[in-house]
Amino acid sequence: MDVHQAIRERYSVRSYLPDPIPEDKLMRVMEAARLAPSAKNRQPWKFVLVTEQQKRDALAGFARNPFVSEAPVCIVAVCTEKDWMLSSGVHAYAVDVAIAIDHITLAAVAEGLGTCWIGDFDQQPARELLKIPDEHIIVELLPIGYPADVPGDKKRKDLREIICWETFS
Ligand SMILES: Cc1cc2nc3c(=O)[nH]c(=O)nc-3n(C[C@H](O)[C@H](O)[C@H](O)COP(=O)(O)O)c2cc1C
Incomplete structure (x- = not known):
């Protein structure tokens, strides 16, 4: 699948079929996450693939979103170097891990799967559930599975609103 098509077809899937993912x-x-770029190629990530129903139910509770446990797998994206800063003053980890997650969401579309970024969840109980050391941080939960809903309209700002040339305006 062409990358532009995958970008167009990706949407936040909030209902999943129970079918397992081969x-x-x-x-x-x-593999798309593994190949993602990262600052200084540090690859500061680990992905916990959660399939057990009880754990998925618990994650759904921490996210206050029942659909999170409908998906047969919940990918828990963990940053293993959360204090590392770029010389620009930007925290590298959120950028690095977000790129890897985005690769996952687009590769999922190419495989006929859907995903939904979940950034609204309780960090500490999720970390305890999955035995993630305190020095690491969960960046996102990402349920993944076969969509049981249909995409709505893509509501986005107009291109003219988000780009400017030469200077900020
Ligand atoms: C960093 C991030 C965090 C998000 N957190 C949540 C979330 O906690 N719950 C949820 O239902 N959707 C969440 N979303 C999905 C957005 O609401 C969604 O991407 C946006 O509304 C655009 O819709 P689309 O993904 O269908 O194109 C999140 C998206 C991003 C990028």
């Missing part, structure tokens, strides 16, 4: 399909999606 492992080779899931691994092709995760």
Whole structure:
């Protein structure tokens, strides 16, 4: 699938079929995360693939979103170097891990799967559930599975609103 088509077709899937994801399909999606760029190529990430129903239910509770446990897999994207700063003053980890997650969401579309970024969740209980050390941070939860809903309209700002040339305006 062409990358532009994947970008157009991706949407936040908030209802999933219970069908399991074949492992080779899931691994092709995760390979897209592995190949993502990161500052100084530090690859400061680890992805916990959660399939057990009880754990998915608990994550859905921490996210206050029942659909999170409908998906057969919840990818928990963990940053393993959260204090690292770019010389620009920007925290590298949120950028690095977000790129990897975005690769996952687009590769998922190419595999006929859907995802939804979940940034609204309780960090500490999720970390305890998955035995993630305190020095690491969960950046996002990402349920992944076969969509059971249909995309709505893409509501986005006009291109003219978000670009300017030469100076900020
Ligand atoms: C960093 C980030 C965090 C998000 N957190 C949530 C969330 O906690 N719950 C949710 O339902 N959607 C969440 N979303 C999905 C956005 O609401 C969604 O991407 C946006 O409304 C655009 O819709 P689309 O993904 O269908 O194109 C998040 C998206 C991003 C990028």
